[in-house]
Amino acid sequence: MRVTTRKSSMWTAAAAGIIAAACALSPGAARAQAPMVMKISLAALNDPLHQFAKDFAALIDKDSGGRIKTEIYPASQLGSIPRQIEGTQFGAIQCVITPPEFYSGIDERFEVMAAPGLAASLAHAQRLAGDPEVLKLMLSLGADKGLHGVAMFTSQPSSIIAKSAVRHLADLQGKKLRVFASQFQSVAFGRLGVTPVAMTLGDVLPALQQGAIDGAVAGTVIYSAMHYVDAAKYVTNIGQPVIFGYAAVSKKWYDALPADLQQVIDKDAATAMTQVNPQTVEIDSNADKRWLDGGGELIDLPADEQASMLKTLSSVAEDVSKTKPAVSAAYQIVAAAAQRTK
Secondary structure, three states: OHHHHHHHHHHHHHHHHHHHHHHHHOHHHHHHHOOEEEEEEEOOOOOHHHHHHHHHHHHHHHHOOOOEEEEEEOOOOOOOHHHHHHHHHHOOOOEEEEOHHHHOOOOHHHHHHHOOOOOOOHHHHHHHHOOHHHHHHHHHOOHHHOEEEEEEEEEEEEEEEEOOOOOOHHHHOOOEEEEOOOHHHHHHHHHOOOEEEEOOHHHHHHHHHHOOOOEEEEOHHHHHHOOHHHOOOEEEEEEEEEEEEEEEEEHHHHHOOOHHHHHHHHHHHHHHHHHHHHHHHHHHHHHHHHHHHOOOEEEEOOHHHHHHHHHHHOOHHHHHHOOOHHHHHHHHHHHHHHHHOO
16 A cells, blocks of 8 residues: 555656646747847937937846846837837837827827927926926827837937038028928928928938938937938037937837836836936037047037027917917927926
């Protein structure tokens, strides 16, 4: 009897071991142990948006305990900005980071951050981007279109790169310039005598090289990082509008996460949003130096012409939004915050 019991126990233990080993080797168990991949996509390179992506990714890799593995794809590796946004909506990409204006096809209210004159300086723009009312508004947009907003932050003031120097406002007359996909920008630059051409970032350098456009609106960080000096060396600082970054994750992907990992995503995005601010100041400053060291030229408009430009652009936001009630209401929220955070 004792022998029978021992054999039975031995068989039971062996069987249990075989079953455990089989479970461990099963495809389902292997998948359960594998980390989820989080693709983070952006068009920019070596700028504040890219820095935010790196900070955000490092925090997630750490705070998820290895359950999420991040992969960053800068410089439009996963397609143009519209394709990146679509990929995020459908869940093929888990996170996209781009200026908010490029989401305007999803909701026109995304455009309000492109209103000229909102922020008078980089520091003012950073305070505005972190305002609770502004964040409440902006991060809620796109929720019904497959996007979960997680962060908004400041990238850089606008400047114009051109193949021939823009030293005075009159030099802009008739120039064909790339602008962001925003009516706020197209109306603003149209008032300066420019022919605005909305274009995704990945197409700008080839268009400059081929002469399809005379110049582009972006920031010195982009021009330096992407070696625009080979196509055009003149950059005119106009300061308006300030360019922001906006990070959205796939709502489909986010909703499928366990609650604790959802909290990691939201918390780490908020942390990275604050963390990137001092880094942005340094990145922007270094970009100007690299541009000059690379043979480019930085130009400031005469003070009276800069003031004249700001006056010309001062009513753009009201004029663009007055026929669009939802956009107007969103702009009023952001404009009130701009006054509070001066």
